[in-house]
Amino acid sequence: MKSGYVIGIDAGGTKVAYGLFNPAGERIDRAQHPTDVCATGESFSDTLVENIRAILARNNMKDTDLDGIGICMPSFILFDEGVVLMTSAMPGIKQFPMRAYLKARLNTNIVLDNDSNAAALAEYRRGAGRGSRHLVYITAGTGLGSGIIIDGRLFRGSYGWAGECGHMLATPDEGLMCGCENRGCFMSYASGRAMSARVRGQMTYCNTTILTPETADGEHVLAAYHENDPLAIETIETIAHYLGVCAFNIYQMLNINLFVFGGGLTNFGDVLFDRVRAEFDKYNHILLPVEFKIAKLGGDIGLIGAAEFVREA
Numbered sequence: 001m002k003s004g005y006v007i008g009i010d011a012g013g014t015k016v017a018y019g020l021f022n023p024a025g026e027r028i029d030r031a032q033h034p035t036d037v038c039a040t041g042e043s044f045s046d047t048l049v050e051n052i053r054a055i056l057a058r059n060n061m062k063d064t065d066l067d068g069i070g071i072c073m074p075s076f077i078l079f080d081e082g083v084v085l086m087t088s089a090m091p092g093i094k095q096f097p098m099r100a101y102l103k104a105r106l107n108t109n110i111v112l113d114n115d116s117n118a119a120a121l122a123e124y125r126r127g128a129g130r131g132s133r134h135l136v137y138i139t140a141g142t143g144l145g146s147g148i149i150i151d152g153r154l155f156r157g158s159y160g161w162a163g164e165c166g167h168m169l170a171t172p173d174e175g176l177m178c179g180c181e182n183r184g185c186f187m188s189y190a191s192g193r194a195m196s197a198r199v200r201g202q203m204t205y206c207n208t209t210i211l212t213p214e215t216a217d218g219e220h221v222l223a224a225y226h227e228n229d230p231l232a233i234e235t236i237e238t239i240a241h242y243l244g245v246c247a248f249n250i251y252q253m254l255n256i257n258l259f260v261f262g263g264g265l266t267n268f269g270d271v272l273f274d275r276v277r278a279e280f281d282k283y284n285h286i287l288l289p290v291e292f293k294i295a296k297l298g299g300d301i302g303l304i305g306a307a308e309f310v311r312e313a
């Protein structure tokens with residue numbers, strides 16, 4: 001019989017966060033620790049087990065009292081096999097059968113998936129996508145990715161990483177080299193990392209900018225934009241162009257008319273997203289409604305989505 005209790009875990013590049021959720025979906029306990037970026041699959045999994053056991057113990061629960069544990073990571077994961085092929089958060093983890101390893105130590109369901117899918121499911125069930133039938137969640141943060149909900153369920157594709165829009169090619173063989181070993185991915189134009197790289201790269205050609213190599217971050221770029229800084233304006237326009245084109249391509253492919261945007265670049269608000277919308281509209285000549293929304297769930301989006309993996313399974 002199902003208890004309704006689940007643990008969601010969000011293992012990112014800086015921290016690993018844990019949430020225990022009750023049957024009403026409320027988070028009743030939370031824990032976090034810094035990510036050990038040198039971890040191996042075994043050492044990372046052992047740390048998870050230790051923390052899960054500590055959370056269960058202080059809530060007078062056993063692993064068998066849970067419906068399951070959902071874990072999300074910025075990773076390529078073979079979903080059906082529960083194998084982490086690689087994760088950008090911990091480069092030491094490669095081709096690791098994490099679900100089998102955890103199942104041997106914890107007597108409950110384990111669901112492993114990537115963080116964009118977790119965020120998409122969280123916004124669909126509990127955030128800006130409530131009540132919709134399909135949605136595409138685009139996370140524009142340090143990197144760029146997406147999660148796809150079709151008829152109320154995550155669409156994962158053949159291996160598990162449907163929605164890697166950040167690695168779709170915008171300008172093949174030209175532009176910045178991406179971690180995926182290609183040049184010209186959307187991520188190398190429309191992401192926080194690309195923004196900083198662009199500001200630093202263009203600085204030498206733009207002697208009227210107030211930006212410096214030390215202030216090539218989102219907060220300073222937005223402040224410089226409000227001062228009419230030409231480099232800040234050009235940088236924001238470039239990000240908007242590629243994000244708009246990326247969304248347009250996804251719309252053509254899937255014909256899903258609800259986009260929810262999350263991630264650090266949403267801090268730019270209308271300054272960026274009015275332009276993203278204008279870029280999308282520039283190419284879209286069929287005048288049917290397409291909604292752009294900003295994600296509603298904050299920093300716990302990964303935890304909430306990871307917990308929802310278990311409910312969806």
Ligand SMILES: [Zn+2]
Nearest residue numbers: 167178180185
């Ligand atoms: Zn790439």
